[in-house]
Amino acid sequence: MKKQCKKAIVLLSGGLDSTTTLYIAKHQGYHVTALIFRYGQRHDKEVLRAQRIARSAHCDHHVVNISLPWKGSSLLDPRQAIPEHRTLKSMPSKIPSTYVPSRNMIFLSFASSFAEAIGADTIFLGANVRDYSGYPDCRPQFLKAFARAMRAGTKAGARGCAIQIKAPLIRKTKEEIIRLGYRLKVPYHLTWSCYKGQAKPCGTCDSCLLRQKGFAALKRKDPAL
Amino acid sequence: MKKQCKKAIVLLSGGLDSTTTLYIAKHQGYHVTALIFRYGQRHDKEVLRAQRIARSAHCDHHVVNISLPWKGSSLLDPRQAIPEHRTLKSMPSKIPSTYVPSRNMIFLSFASSFAEAIGADTIFLGANVRDYSGYPDCRPQFLKAFARAMRAGTKAGARGCAIQIKAPLIRKTKEEIIRLGYRLKVPYHLTWSCYKGQAKPCGTCDSCLLRQKGFAALKRKDPAL
Numbered sequence: 481m482k483k484q485c486k487k488a489i490v491l492l493s494g495g496l497d498s499t500t501t502l503y504i505a506k507h508q509g510y511h512v513t514a515l516i517f518r519y520g521q522r523h524d525k526e527v528l529r530a531q532r533i534a535r536s537a538h539c540d541h542h543v544v545n546i547s548l549p550w551k552g553s554s555l556l557d558p559r560q561a562i563p564e565h566r567t568l569k570s571m572p573s574k575i576p577s578t579y580v581p582s583r584n585m586i587f588l589s590f591a592s593s594f595a596e597a598i599g600a601d602t603i604f605l606g607a608n609v610r611d612y613s614g615y616p617d618c619r620p621q622f623l624k625a626f627a628r629a630m631r632a633g634t635k636a637g638a639r640g641c642a643i644q645i646k647a648p649l650i651r652k653t654k655e656e657i658i659r660l661g662y663r664l665k666v667p668y669h670l671t672w673s674c675y676k677g678q679a680k681p682c683g684t685c686d687s688c689l690l691r692q693k694g695f696a697a698l699k700r701k702d703p704a705l
Numbered sequence: 706m707k708k709q710c711k712k713a714i715v716l717l718s719g720g721l722d723s724t725t726t727l728y729i730a731k732h733q734g735y736h737v738t739a740l741i742f743r744y745g746q747r748h749d750k751e752v753l754r755a756q757r758i759a760r761s762a763h764c765d766h767h768v769v770n771i772s773l774p775w776k777g778s779s780l781l782d783p784r785q786a787i788p789e790h791r792t793l794k795s796m797p798s799k800i801p802s803t804y805v806p807s808r809n810m811i812f813l814s815f816a817s818s819f820a821e822a823i824g825a826d827t828i829f830l831g832a833n834v835r836d837y838s839g840y841p842d843c844r845p846q847f848l849k850a851f852a853r854a855m856r857a858g859t860k861a862g863a864r865g866c867a868i869q870i871k872a873p874l875i876r877k878t879k880e881e882i883i884r885l886g887y888r889l890k891v892p893y894h895l896t897w898s899c900y901k902g903q904a905k906p907c908g909t910c911d912s913c914l915l916r917q918k919g920f921a922a923l924k925r926k927d928p929a930l
Contacts, residue, residue, distance in 0.1 A: 544773075547769070549819075550818070550819050552821060552822030552823075579860060580818075581818040581821035582815075582821060583818070585817055585854065586811070586814040586815060586818060589810040590811060593773065593777070593807035593808070594775050595806075596807055597775040597806050598777075616857070616860060616862065617858040617859070619858070621857045625854035625856070626858065628850045628853070629810065630807075632849075632850040633807070633810055633844070634810075637841065638800065
Protein backbone atom coordinates (compact mmCIF):
# COMPACT_ATOMS: atom_id res chain seq x y z
CA MET A 481 0.00 0.00 0.00
CA LYS A 482 1.21 3.49 -0.84
CA LYS A 483 2.69 5.29 2.17
CA GLN A 484 0.35 8.00 3.43
CA CYS A 485 1.58 11.56 3.76
CA LYS A 486 3.01 12.05 7.23
CA LYS A 487 -0.10 13.10 9.09
CA ALA A 488 -0.51 12.89 12.85
CA ILE A 489 -3.24 13.45 15.40
CA VAL A 490 -2.15 14.95 18.73
CA LEU A 491 -4.34 14.59 21.81
CA LEU A 492 -4.21 18.10 23.23
CA SER A 493 -5.54 18.93 26.68
CA GLY A 494 -3.91 22.36 26.93
CA GLY A 495 -1.61 21.21 29.73
CA LEU A 496 2.15 21.14 29.85
CA ASP A 497 2.76 17.60 28.61
CA SER A 498 0.34 17.49 25.70
CA THR A 499 1.45 20.94 24.51
CA THR A 500 5.09 19.85 24.54
CA THR A 501 4.05 16.72 22.66
CA LEU A 502 2.33 18.85 20.00
CA TYR A 503 5.59 20.72 19.43
CA ILE A 504 7.57 17.47 19.28
CA ALA A 505 5.22 16.13 16.60
CA LYS A 506 5.63 19.31 14.59
CA HIS A 507 9.40 19.17 15.07
CA GLN A 508 9.38 15.61 13.73
CA GLY A 509 7.86 16.92 10.51
CA TYR A 510 4.29 15.73 10.92
CA HIS A 511 1.32 17.59 9.57
CA VAL A 512 -0.50 17.83 12.88
CA THR A 513 -4.17 18.05 13.72
CA ALA A 514 -4.92 18.56 17.40
CA LEU A 515 -7.86 16.75 18.96
CA ILE A 516 -9.31 18.50 21.99
CA PHE A 517 -11.98 17.04 24.29
CA ARG A 518 -14.66 18.76 26.31
CA TYR A 519 -15.92 15.91 28.49
CA GLY A 520 -17.42 17.62 31.50
CA GLN A 521 -14.10 18.25 33.23
CA ARG A 522 -14.21 20.81 36.07
CA HIS A 523 -11.30 22.62 34.52
CA ASP A 524 -12.88 23.01 31.10
CA LYS A 525 -11.05 26.29 30.72
CA GLU A 526 -8.24 24.04 29.52
CA VAL A 527 -10.27 23.59 26.32
CA LEU A 528 -9.97 27.31 25.51
CA ARG A 529 -6.27 27.17 26.27
CA ALA A 530 -5.85 24.14 24.03
CA GLN A 531 -7.60 25.96 21.19
CA ARG A 532 -5.34 28.99 21.65
CA ILE A 533 -2.29 26.74 21.69
CA ALA A 534 -3.33 24.95 18.49
CA ARG A 535 -3.89 28.27 16.76
CA SER A 536 -0.59 29.64 18.00
CA ALA A 537 1.15 26.51 16.65
CA HIS A 538 -0.66 26.95 13.29
CA CYS A 539 -2.31 23.54 13.62
CA ASP A 540 -5.76 22.46 12.58
CA HIS A 541 -7.83 21.41 15.53
CA HIS A 542 -11.17 19.84 16.37
CA VAL A 543 -13.05 19.96 19.65
CA VAL A 544 -14.98 16.78 20.41
CA ASN A 545 -17.82 17.28 22.88
CA ILE A 546 -18.58 14.26 24.99
CA SER A 547 -21.44 14.08 27.40
CA LEU A 548 -20.82 11.23 29.81
CA PRO A 549 -24.03 10.14 31.54
CA TRP A 550 -21.91 8.90 34.48
CA LYS A 551 -19.29 10.42 36.76
CA GLY A 552 -16.97 8.14 38.73
CA SER A 553 -14.34 10.84 39.17
CA SER A 554 -13.77 13.96 41.26
CA LEU A 555 -12.65 15.64 38.04
CA LEU A 556 -16.20 15.29 36.70
CA ASP A 557 -18.17 15.71 39.90
CA PRO A 558 -17.88 19.10 41.64
CA ARG A 559 -19.43 17.64 44.80
CA GLN A 560 -16.28 15.58 45.32
CA ALA A 561 -13.08 17.15 46.68
CA ILE A 562 -9.95 17.22 44.54
CA PRO A 563 -7.10 15.57 46.50
CA GLU A 564 -4.56 18.12 47.75
CA HIS A 565 -1.00 18.16 49.01
CA ARG A 566 -0.22 14.59 48.01
CA THR A 567 3.48 13.84 48.11
CA LEU A 568 5.10 13.31 44.74
CA LYS A 569 6.55 10.00 45.88
CA SER A 570 3.21 8.57 46.95
CA MET A 571 1.34 9.52 43.76
CA PRO A 572 2.11 6.55 41.50
CA SER A 573 1.20 3.98 44.15
CA LYS A 574 -2.43 5.02 44.59
CA ILE A 575 -4.92 5.83 41.86
CA PRO A 576 -6.51 9.11 43.00
CA SER A 577 -10.16 10.16 42.75
CA THR A 578 -9.27 12.45 39.83
CA TYR A 579 -8.84 9.36 37.65
CA VAL A 580 -11.51 9.55 34.92
CA PRO A 581 -12.57 5.99 34.04
CA SER A 582 -11.10 4.90 30.70
CA ARG A 583 -10.45 8.48 29.62
CA ASN A 584 -7.37 7.78 27.51
CA MET A 585 -9.15 4.78 26.01
CA ILE A 586 -12.01 7.04 24.90
CA PHE A 587 -9.64 9.73 23.61
CA LEU A 588 -7.48 7.21 21.72
CA SER A 589 -10.58 5.60 20.19
CA PHE A 590 -11.70 8.93 18.80
CA ALA A 591 -8.16 9.58 17.59
CA SER A 592 -8.12 6.18 15.90
CA SER A 593 -11.41 6.98 14.17
CA PHE A 594 -10.15 10.37 13.08
CA ALA A 595 -6.81 8.92 11.91
CA GLU A 596 -8.68 6.37 9.79
CA ALA A 597 -10.97 9.06 8.36
CA ILE A 598 -8.14 11.39 7.26
CA GLY A 599 -5.43 8.78 6.61
CA ALA A 600 -3.10 9.77 9.48
CA ASP A 601 -0.62 7.11 10.51
CA THR A 602 0.39 8.33 13.95
CA ILE A 603 -1.34 9.38 17.17
CA PHE A 604 0.71 11.38 19.66
CA LEU A 605 -0.18 11.77 23.32
CA GLY A 606 1.58 13.23 26.34
CA ALA A 607 1.31 10.21 28.64
CA ASN A 608 4.04 10.00 31.25
CA VAL A 609 4.92 7.57 34.02
CA ARG A 610 7.82 9.40 35.71
CA ASP A 611 6.11 12.39 37.25
CA TYR A 612 2.49 11.34 37.21
CA SER A 613 -0.60 10.77 39.30
CA GLY A 614 -0.75 6.98 38.97
CA TYR A 615 -3.42 6.70 36.29
CA PRO A 616 -3.39 3.20 34.78
CA ASP A 617 -4.19 4.51 31.31
CA CYS A 618 -0.91 6.42 31.14
CA ARG A 619 1.26 3.30 31.43
CA PRO A 620 3.28 1.91 28.51
CA GLN A 621 1.62 -1.51 28.85
CA PHE A 622 -1.76 0.09 28.19
CA LEU A 623 -0.53 2.06 25.18
CA LYS A 624 1.08 -1.05 23.74
CA ALA A 625 -2.10 -3.10 24.23
CA PHE A 626 -4.23 -0.34 22.73
CA ALA A 627 -1.99 -0.12 19.66
CA ARG A 628 -2.48 -3.87 19.19
CA ALA A 629 -6.25 -3.41 19.40
CA MET A 630 -6.01 -0.70 16.73
CA ARG A 631 -4.00 -3.05 14.53
CA ALA A 632 -6.69 -5.76 14.89
CA GLY A 633 -9.77 -3.54 14.66
CA THR A 634 -9.20 -0.88 12.01
CA LYS A 635 -9.34 -0.87 8.23
CA ALA A 636 -5.72 0.35 8.11
CA GLY A 637 -4.66 -2.49 10.42
CA ALA A 638 -6.57 -5.07 8.39
CA ARG A 639 -4.59 -3.85 5.36
CA GLY A 640 -1.27 -4.26 7.19
CA CYS A 641 -0.70 -0.55 7.62
CA ALA A 642 -1.33 0.04 11.30
CA ILE A 643 -1.73 3.38 13.03
CA GLN A 644 1.03 3.84 15.59
CA ILE A 645 0.89 5.51 19.01
CA LYS A 646 3.78 7.75 20.06
CA ALA A 647 4.21 8.92 23.64
CA PRO A 648 7.54 10.71 23.45
CA LEU A 649 7.45 11.91 27.09
CA ILE A 650 6.58 8.56 28.62
CA ARG A 651 9.75 8.17 30.69
CA LYS A 652 10.88 11.77 31.05
CA THR A 653 10.79 13.79 34.26
CA LYS A 654 8.88 17.08 34.32
CA GLU A 655 12.24 18.85 34.35
CA GLU A 656 13.34 17.07 31.18
CA ILE A 657 9.99 17.74 29.52
CA ILE A 658 10.10 21.48 30.20
CA ARG A 659 13.77 21.74 29.19
CA LEU A 660 12.97 20.06 25.87
CA GLY A 661 9.88 22.25 25.49
CA TYR A 662 11.86 25.47 25.86
CA ARG A 663 14.20 24.29 23.11
CA LEU A 664 11.14 23.80 20.89
CA LYS A 665 9.68 27.19 21.88
CA VAL A 666 6.60 25.75 23.56
CA PRO A 667 4.33 28.64 24.69
CA TYR A 668 4.08 27.52 28.32
CA HIS A 669 2.41 30.80 29.24
CA LEU A 670 -0.70 29.58 27.39
CA THR A 671 -0.90 26.19 29.12
CA TRP A 672 -3.26 25.28 31.96
CA SER A 673 -2.71 22.38 34.36
CA CYS A 674 -4.74 22.96 37.54
CA TYR A 675 -7.59 20.52 38.08
CA LYS A 676 -9.76 23.08 39.83
CA GLY A 677 -10.16 25.41 36.87
CA GLN A 678 -10.56 28.54 38.99
CA ALA A 679 -9.22 31.98 38.11
CA LYS A 680 -5.72 31.02 39.28
CA PRO A 681 -4.03 27.63 39.71
CA CYS A 682 -4.64 26.23 43.22
CA GLY A 683 -1.03 25.16 43.74
CA THR A 684 -2.06 22.09 45.75
CA CYS A 685 -3.61 19.52 43.39
CA ASP A 686 -1.46 16.78 41.84
CA SER A 687 -1.28 18.58 38.56
CA CYS A 688 -0.10 21.86 40.11
CA LEU A 689 2.43 20.04 42.30
CA LEU A 690 3.96 18.14 39.38
CA ARG A 691 4.18 21.32 37.34
CA GLN A 692 5.81 23.26 40.19
CA LYS A 693 8.35 20.49 40.58
CA GLY A 694 9.41 20.80 36.95
CA PHE A 695 9.89 24.54 36.92
CA ALA A 696 11.59 24.47 40.34
CA ALA A 697 14.09 21.85 39.19
CA LEU A 698 14.98 24.10 36.24
CA LYS A 699 15.07 27.16 38.50
CA ARG A 700 12.63 28.94 36.18
CA LYS A 701 9.50 30.86 36.99
CA ASP A 702 6.31 29.29 35.62
CA PRO A 703 5.28 31.75 32.87
CA ALA A 704 1.60 30.88 33.34
CA LEU A 705 1.56 32.27 36.90
CA MET B 706 -11.07 -8.07 46.07
CA LYS B 707 -14.71 -8.68 46.82
CA LYS B 708 -16.65 -9.91 43.78
CA GLN B 709 -18.95 -7.21 42.44
CA CYS B 710 -22.64 -7.88 42.04
CA LYS B 711 -23.22 -9.34 38.58
CA LYS B 712 -23.71 -6.15 36.59
CA ALA B 713 -23.30 -5.93 32.83
CA ILE B 714 -23.35 -3.25 30.16
CA VAL B 715 -24.90 -4.22 26.82
CA LEU B 716 -24.11 -2.23 23.68
CA LEU B 717 -27.55 -1.86 22.13
CA SER B 718 -28.05 -0.56 18.59
CA GLY B 719 -31.68 -1.63 18.28
CA GLY B 720 -30.81 -4.19 15.61
CA LEU B 721 -31.35 -7.90 15.61
CA ASP B 722 -27.97 -9.02 17.00
CA SER B 723 -27.60 -6.54 19.83
CA THR B 724 -31.21 -7.05 20.93
CA THR B 725 -30.70 -10.81 21.06
CA THR B 726 -27.50 -10.19 23.03
CA LEU B 727 -29.42 -8.08 25.54
CA TYR B 728 -31.81 -10.97 26.15
CA ILE B 729 -28.90 -13.43 26.48
CA ALA B 730 -27.28 -11.22 29.13
CA LYS B 731 -30.56 -11.04 31.05
CA HIS B 732 -31.00 -14.80 30.68
CA GLN B 733 -27.52 -15.29 32.15
CA GLY B 734 -28.70 -13.46 35.27
CA TYR B 735 -26.94 -10.14 34.82
CA HIS B 736 -28.35 -6.87 36.00
CA VAL B 737 -28.18 -5.18 32.61
CA THR B 738 -27.81 -1.55 31.63
CA ALA B 739 -28.08 -0.87 27.91
CA LEU B 740 -25.78 1.68 26.33
CA ILE B 741 -27.19 3.28 23.18
CA PHE B 742 -25.26 5.59 20.86
CA ARG B 743 -26.44 8.42 18.68
CA TYR B 744 -23.38 9.15 16.57
CA GLY B 745 -24.74 10.78 13.44
CA GLN B 746 -25.83 7.54 11.81
CA ARG B 747 -28.25 7.94 8.87
CA HIS B 748 -30.53 5.41 10.44
CA ASP B 749 -30.79 7.15 13.79
CA LYS B 750 -34.34 5.89 14.10
CA GLU B 751 -32.59 2.80 15.49
CA VAL B 752 -31.93 4.85 18.64
CA LEU B 753 -35.67 5.18 19.32
CA ARG B 754 -36.09 1.47 18.69
CA ALA B 755 -33.23 0.67 21.06
CA GLN B 756 -34.85 2.79 23.77
CA ARG B 757 -38.19 1.01 23.28
CA ILE B 758 -36.43 -2.35 23.41
CA ALA B 759 -34.61 -1.48 26.63
CA ARG B 760 -37.85 -0.33 28.24
CA SER B 761 -39.67 -3.42 27.05
CA ALA B 762 -36.92 -5.58 28.57
CA HIS B 763 -37.16 -3.59 31.84
CA CYS B 764 -33.54 -2.52 31.59
CA ASP B 765 -31.93 0.76 32.55
CA HIS B 766 -30.49 2.51 29.57
CA HIS B 767 -28.39 5.53 28.68
CA VAL B 768 -28.10 7.27 25.35
CA VAL B 769 -24.64 8.67 24.64
CA ASN B 770 -24.61 11.46 22.06
CA ILE B 771 -21.44 11.65 20.04
CA SER B 772 -20.75 14.37 17.53
CA LEU B 773 -17.94 13.20 15.27
CA PRO B 774 -16.32 16.13 13.47
CA TRP B 775 -15.32 13.74 10.65
CA LYS B 776 -17.16 11.31 8.39
CA GLY B 777 -15.19 8.59 6.55
CA SER B 778 -18.29 6.39 6.14
CA SER B 779 -21.39 6.24 3.96
CA LEU B 780 -23.31 5.51 7.15
CA LEU B 781 -22.46 9.02 8.38
CA ASP B 782 -22.46 10.91 5.12
CA PRO B 783 -25.80 11.08 3.27
CA ARG B 784 -24.01 12.27 0.10
CA GLN B 785 -22.46 8.81 -0.24
CA ALA B 786 -24.46 5.85 -1.54
CA ILE B 787 -25.11 2.85 0.69
CA PRO B 788 -23.86 -0.30 -1.13
CA GLU B 789 -26.74 -2.47 -2.38
CA HIS B 790 -27.30 -6.02 -3.54
CA ARG B 791 -23.91 -7.29 -2.36
CA THR B 792 -23.76 -11.07 -2.33
CA LEU B 793 -23.59 -12.61 1.13
CA LYS B 794 -20.52 -14.60 0.16
CA SER B 795 -18.55 -11.57 -0.96
CA MET B 796 -19.29 -9.46 2.13
CA PRO B 797 -16.56 -10.61 4.50
CA SER B 798 -13.78 -10.20 1.92
CA LYS B 799 -14.22 -6.45 1.34
CA ILE B 800 -14.73 -3.78 3.95
CA PRO B 801 -17.70 -1.74 2.64
CA SER B 802 -18.14 2.03 2.74
CA THR B 803 -20.64 1.63 5.60
CA TYR B 804 -17.73 0.79 7.91
CA VAL B 805 -17.58 3.56 10.53
CA PRO B 806 -13.94 4.10 11.50
CA SER B 807 -13.20 2.62 14.93
CA ARG B 808 -16.87 2.56 15.91
CA ASN B 809 -16.74 -0.50 18.14
CA MET B 810 -13.55 0.84 19.68
CA ILE B 811 -15.35 4.05 20.63
CA PHE B 812 -18.42 2.18 21.90
CA LEU B 813 -16.34 -0.26 23.94
CA SER B 814 -14.30 2.60 25.43
CA PHE B 815 -17.47 4.27 26.67
CA ALA B 816 -18.71 0.93 27.95
CA SER B 817 -15.40 0.42 29.77
CA SER B 818 -15.72 3.85 31.38
CA PHE B 819 -19.31 3.18 32.38
CA ALA B 820 -18.43 -0.28 33.70
CA GLU B 821 -15.70 1.23 35.85
CA ALA B 822 -18.04 3.96 37.11
CA ILE B 823 -20.81 1.57 38.20
CA GLY B 824 -18.69 -1.47 39.03
CA ALA B 825 -19.92 -3.73 36.21
CA ASP B 826 -17.66 -6.62 35.36
CA THR B 827 -18.92 -7.57 31.91
CA ILE B 828 -19.59 -5.83 28.61
CA PHE B 829 -21.80 -7.63 26.11
CA LEU B 830 -21.93 -6.83 22.40
CA GLY B 831 -23.55 -8.46 19.40
CA ALA B 832 -20.44 -8.72 17.20
CA ASN B 833 -20.58 -11.55 14.69
CA VAL B 834 -18.23 -12.92 12.03
CA ARG B 835 -20.42 -15.55 10.40
CA ASP B 836 -23.08 -13.48 8.67
CA TYR B 837 -21.47 -10.06 8.65
CA SER B 838 -20.35 -7.18 6.46
CA GLY B 839 -16.61 -7.63 6.93
CA TYR B 840 -16.00 -4.91 9.52
CA PRO B 841 -12.58 -5.44 11.17
CA ASP B 842 -13.87 -4.29 14.57
CA CYS B 843 -16.28 -7.24 14.78
CA ARG B 844 -13.54 -9.87 14.66
CA PRO B 845 -12.57 -11.97 17.69
CA GLN B 846 -8.92 -10.88 17.44
CA PHE B 847 -10.00 -7.27 17.92
CA LEU B 848 -12.23 -8.06 20.90
CA LYS B 849 -9.46 -10.07 22.50
CA ALA B 850 -6.92 -7.29 21.98
CA PHE B 851 -9.36 -4.69 23.32
CA ALA B 852 -10.02 -6.76 26.43
CA ARG B 853 -6.25 -6.83 27.02
CA ALA B 854 -6.12 -3.05 26.69
CA MET B 855 -8.92 -2.77 29.27
CA ARG B 856 -6.97 -5.02 31.60
CA ALA B 857 -3.89 -2.82 31.27
CA GLY B 858 -5.60 0.57 31.31
CA THR B 859 -8.39 0.52 33.88
CA LYS B 860 -8.51 0.80 37.65
CA ALA B 861 -10.25 -2.57 37.82
CA GLY B 862 -7.55 -4.14 35.66
CA ALA B 863 -4.76 -2.59 37.74
CA ARG B 864 -6.39 -4.23 40.78
CA GLY B 865 -6.43 -7.63 39.09
CA CYS B 866 -10.18 -7.62 38.53
CA ALA B 867 -10.54 -7.08 34.80
CA ILE B 868 -13.73 -6.23 32.95
CA GLN B 869 -14.54 -8.96 30.45
CA ILE B 870 -16.05 -8.69 26.99
CA LYS B 871 -18.68 -11.23 25.94
CA ALA B 872 -19.79 -11.60 22.32
CA PRO B 873 -22.10 -14.61 22.56
CA LEU B 874 -23.14 -14.47 18.89
CA ILE B 875 -19.64 -14.19 17.46
CA ARG B 876 -19.68 -17.45 15.49
CA LYS B 877 -23.42 -18.02 15.05
CA THR B 878 -25.30 -17.75 11.75
CA LYS B 879 -28.23 -15.37 11.53
CA GLU B 880 -30.53 -18.40 11.54
CA GLU B 881 -29.03 -19.65 14.81
CA ILE B 882 -29.23 -16.17 16.32
CA ILE B 883 -32.92 -15.73 15.50
CA ARG B 884 -33.79 -19.27 16.63
CA LEU B 885 -32.10 -18.60 19.97
CA GLY B 886 -33.79 -15.20 20.16
CA TYR B 887 -37.26 -16.68 19.74
CA ARG B 888 -36.56 -19.06 22.61
CA LEU B 889 -35.65 -16.03 24.76
CA LYS B 890 -38.76 -14.10 23.61
CA VAL B 891 -36.81 -11.33 21.88
CA PRO B 892 -39.25 -8.70 20.55
CA TYR B 893 -37.99 -8.76 16.97
CA HIS B 894 -40.95 -6.65 15.88
CA LEU B 895 -39.30 -3.70 17.66
CA THR B 896 -35.87 -4.09 16.06
CA TRP B 897 -34.53 -2.02 13.18
CA SER B 898 -31.67 -3.10 10.91
CA CYS B 899 -31.82 -1.13 7.64
CA TYR B 900 -28.93 1.30 7.11
CA LYS B 901 -31.07 3.75 5.20
CA GLY B 902 -33.40 4.64 8.03
CA GLN B 903 -36.36 5.44 5.80
CA ALA B 904 -40.01 4.67 6.57
CA LYS B 905 -39.57 1.01 5.57
CA PRO B 906 -36.47 -1.20 5.33
CA CYS B 907 -34.90 -0.94 1.84
CA GLY B 908 -34.36 -4.69 1.52
CA THR B 909 -31.13 -4.23 -0.44
CA CYS B 910 -28.42 -3.00 1.98
CA ASP B 911 -26.08 -5.50 3.68
CA SER B 912 -28.00 -5.25 6.91
CA CYS B 913 -31.37 -5.97 5.28
CA LEU B 914 -29.91 -8.84 3.23
CA LEU B 915 -28.37 -10.53 6.27
CA ARG B 916 -31.62 -10.18 8.19
CA GLN B 917 -33.68 -11.60 5.33
CA LYS B 918 -31.32 -14.56 5.12
CA GLY B 919 -31.92 -15.41 8.77
CA PHE B 920 -35.69 -15.30 8.67
CA ALA B 921 -35.79 -17.10 5.31
CA ALA B 922 -33.63 -19.95 6.64
CA LEU B 923 -36.07 -20.33 9.53
CA LYS B 924 -39.03 -20.05 7.16
CA ARG B 925 -40.49 -17.30 9.31
CA LYS B 926 -41.85 -13.92 8.34
CA ASP B 927 -39.85 -10.97 9.67
CA PRO B 928 -42.23 -9.47 12.30
CA ALA B 929 -40.77 -6.00 11.75
CA LEU B 930 -42.00 -5.87 8.13
